[in-house]
Amino acid sequence: xxxxxxxxxxxxxxxxxxxxxxxxxxxxxxxxxxxxxxxxxxxxxxxxxxxxxxxxxxxxxxxxxxxxxxxxxxxxxxxxxxxxxxxxxxxxxxxxxxxxxxxxxxxxxxxxxxxxxxxxxxxxxxxxxxxxxxxxxxxxxxxxxxx
Numbered sequence: 001x002x003x004x005x006x007x008x009x010x011x012x013x014x015x016x017x018x019x020x021x022x023x024x025x026x027x028x029x030x031x032x033x034x035x036x037x038x039x040x041x042x043x044x045x046x047x048x049x050x051x052x053x054x055x056x057x058x059x060x061x062x063x064x065x066x067x068x069x070x071x072x073x074x075x076x077x078x079x080x081x082x083x084x085x086x087x088x089x090x091x092x093x094x095x096x097x098x099x100x101x102x103x104x105x106x107x108x109x110x111x112x113x114x115x116x117x118x119x120x121x122x123x124x125x126x127x128x129x130x131x132x133x134x135x136x137x138x139x140x141x142x143x144x145x146x147x
């Protein structure tokens with residue numbers, strides 16, 4: 001599922017909601033685009049192992065307030081993103097831990113994610129099908145993470 005979220009003053013498109021991932025990832029190109037000072041990132045020198053068993057180095061991690069919204073209703077949670085310099089068609093990957101903290105239900109057949117807002121209203125975030133298709137097509141052209 002591919003959705004959009006707000007971080008700081010930016011609307012970030014191409015957030016991949018991945019129920020199979022154990023971490024939340026902010027890709028380096030997105031980190032640079034939202035112009036957060038690199039000094040705010042906590043250094044972290046380890047590797048992440050992808051689904052193809054490739055190892056990808058990390059640059060650090062940063063906690064950012066991330067807002068999920070539907071119209072005027074929204075919910076904001078702090079998410080600790082691992083910053084990775086990898087070639088991908090997505091800007092952010094939202095993993096299981098944040099999906100659970102959001103208390104969201106993800107329905108891939110319906111292409112929606114539902115969760116309660118702070119006021120208790122049920123919010124429904126819909127997939128942007130056009131952007132999701134563009135990401136898929138672009139991912140077919142992306143070079144492998146490791147050479």
